[in-house]
Amino acid sequence: MNRSIARRLALMFALVALSVFTLVGTGLFLVLRTQLEHHLRESLDDRTQIARIIVYHAVTPDKWRMCREKLTDMTPHDGSTMYSVASTDPYFKFGKPVEGTVVTNWPGGYTRVKPAGGGPDMLTSTVTIPAYATRPPVQLQVAASYSPNARTMRVFASALAALSAIGSLAVLLLSYSVTRIGLAPLTRLTRDASAVSPNNRSQRLNTASLPLELNDLANSFNGALERLDGAYGRLESFNADVAHELRTPVTILIGQTEVALTRNRSVDDLRHTLQSNLEEFERMRAIINDMLFLARADQGERATGLVEVSLAAEVAHTLEFLEIPLEEARVHAQLRGDAPARVNRSLFGRACTNLLMNAIQHCEPGAVISVTIARDGDQVRVSVANPGEPIAAGVLEHLFDRFYRAEVSRTNSRENHGLGLAIVKAIAEMHRGTVSAHTAHGTNTFAFSVAAVDAVAAAPHMEAGVPAARPNAATATAAADGAAYSSLVKGKSA
Numbered sequence: 001m002n003r004s005i006a007r008r009l010a011l012m013f014a015l016v017a018l019s020v021f022t023l024v025g026t027g028l029f030l031v032l033r034t035q036l037e038h039h040l041r042e043s044l045d046d047r048t049q050i051a052r053i054i055v056y057h058a059v060t061p062d063k064w065r066m067c068r069e070k071l072t073d074m075t076p077h078d079g080s081t082m083y084s085v086a087s088t089d090p091y092f093k094f095g096k097p098v099e100g101t102v103v104t105n106w107p108g109g110y111t112r113v114k115p116a117g118g119g120p121d122m123l124t125s126t127v128t129i130p131a132y133a134t135r136p137p138v139q140l141q142v143a144a145s146y147s148p149n150a151r152t153m154r155v156f157a158s159a160l161a162a163l164s165a166i167g168s169l170a171v172l173l174l175s176y177s178v179t180r181i182g183l184a185p186l187t188r189l190t191r192d193a194s195a196v197s198p199n200n201r202s203q204r205l206n207t208a209s210l211p212l213e214l215n216d217l218a219n220s221f222n223g224a225l226e227r228l229d230g231a232y233g234r235l236e237s238f239n240a241d242v243a244h245e246l247r248t249p250v251t252i253l254i255g256q257t258e259v260a261l262t263r264n265r266s267v268d269d270l271r272h273t274l275q276s277n278l279e280e281f282e283r284m285r286a287i288i289n290d291m292l293f294l295a296r297a298d299q300g301e302r303a304t305g306l307v308e309v310s311l312a313a314e315v316a317h318t319l320e321f322l323e324i325p326l327e328e329a330r331v332h333a334q335l336r337g338d339a340p341a342r343v344n345r346s347l348f349g350r351a352c353t354n355l356l357m358n359a360i361q362h363c364e365p366g367a368v369i370s371v372t373i374a375r376d377g378d379q380v381r382v383s384v385a386n387p388g389e390p391i392a393a394g395v396l397e398h399l400f401d402r403f404y405r406a407e408v409s410r411t412n413s414r415e416n417h418g419l420g421l422a423i424v425k426a427i428a429e430m431h432r433g434t435v436s437a438h439t440a441h442g443t444n445t446f447a448f449s450v451a452a453v454d455a456v457a458a459a460p461h462m463e464a465g466v467p468a469a470r471p472n473a474a475t476a477t478a479a480a481d482g483a484a485y486s487s488l489v490k491g492k493s494a
Helices: 005-056 061-074 147-182 184-194 212-262 267-298 311-321 323-329 345-361 420-430 453-457 473-493
Strands: 081-087 100-106 110-115 122-129 138-145 307-310 332-336 340-343 368-376 379-387 435-440 443-451
Touching: 005 061, 005 081, 005 122, 005 138, 005 147, 061 081, 147 184, 184 212, 212 267, 267 420, 307 311, 311 323, 311 332, 311 340, 311 345, 311 368, 311 379, 323 345, 340 345, 340 443, 340 453, 345 368, 345 379, 345 420, 345 443, 420 435, 420 443
Parallel strands: 332 368
Antiparallel strands: 081 138, 100 110, 110 122, 122 138, 307 340, 368 379, 379 443, 435 443
C-alpha cells in the first residue's frame, strides 16, 4: 500500500511536537515541584519561628495555658499544619508528634514522613527550646502536609497532558495542510512527467518555478529524457538506415532473379547471376554481423583474451595485409612510434583495418598515409592521417555514428555501409579507449586509443589476465566477425 507523503510528514511533525511538549512539560513539572517544595519549607520555617516565640515565653502555668490556646488556634481543622511540644514535665506537653516512616531527610532539620495511620506525607521541622525560668527544656515539632502540593501537581500534570495532546493534534492537522501546500510543486511535476509519451518526446519538465530541493531532480529527469530522446531518435534512424541498407541488396537480388526467370538462361548466365547474388548476400551478411557486433558492444561488453603486444608490430601486420589495396589506390603508408598494450589482436586489427581503408578511400593517388602510435596518459593512441579536403566541424561530430555518411551520394556505396568508423569506436570502448577526428592544414586525422599496460593492470573489470584460449562467447564471436571482415576485405582487394 502506497503511503501519502503529506500524511507521513504530518505524523512525523506531530510526533516531534509531542516529544517537544513532553520534554518541556517534564521540565516545567520538575521546576514547579521544586518551587512548591521550597515554598512549603519557607512556610514551615515561618510557622516554626512563630510557634518557637510563643513556647519560649510560656514560663509559667498561666502563660503555658495561653500558649496551648494559641497553638490550638493556629492549628487548621484540615490538619494541613500540626504543632506538638514534648517535655520531661507532663504539664509542658502539647499535641502528638508525627510518627511514621521517614521518606527523606534534608539538611536544616527537615524530614519528610509518611504517617503510620495513613494520609498525605508530612514535612516536619523539630527545634529544641532551652529551659527558661520555671519551664524545662522542650522540643517543638511543626509539621506541614504535602496535600496542597500534591493536589497542585496533579492538576498541573493533567492540564499539561491535555494541552500537549491538543497541541500535538493541532500540529498534526496544520502540518498536513501545510505539507499538501508545500508538495504542490511535486504534484505539478508529476503531472508534467505523466504528459511525456513516445508521441510527445519533446515534452520537458518546467523548472522555472520549482523549489531548490526539486530543481536538481527535475533537471536530472530532463537530462534522462534528453538521453532517451536521443537514443530513441538514434534507434529510429538506425532502423531506417538498416532497412535502407538491406533494401538495396534485396532489391538487386529480386530483380536479378526475376530477370533470370523470365526466359531460359544458359549455364554461364545462371552462374553469373548466382555470382552476383552471392556478392549481395556477402554484403548483407557483413551488415548483419556488424550490427550484431555493435549491439553486443552497446551492452557493455569488454574485450577479453587480451595479450601484451607491440602495437607497431600489429599495425605493420595490418599494413602488410592491406598491401594490395594500397597499391591499387597508388598511396603509401608510413608508421611511426610504438608502445606496448594488452589488446584483443583480432579486434585491434579490425579497428586498424577500418581506419586505414577509410584513409585509402579518401586519398588522391600519390598521397602518403601517416600512422602514428604514441602514449597519451594512461592510454595509447593510434592515429591515421591522410591529406584531403577539410571536413566541416558539424560533420566531424558524427563521423563515428552508425550509418553516417558525410556524402549523401558516393560512388563506393556498394562497398561501404556506414558502420566502419562506428565499429572502430565500439572496439576502442571495449578496450577502455576513445575515438577522435580532426582536420587541420589539409590533413584529416582519425584516431582511436586503448588502455595502456599499467592502466589495464589497475582495472579489475578488464579481464587482462584471461588467456587468449578462454575468451567469453561474446568476444569470441566478435573476434570471428573481425576475421570474417578482414577476409572479406582481402578477397575484394584481390
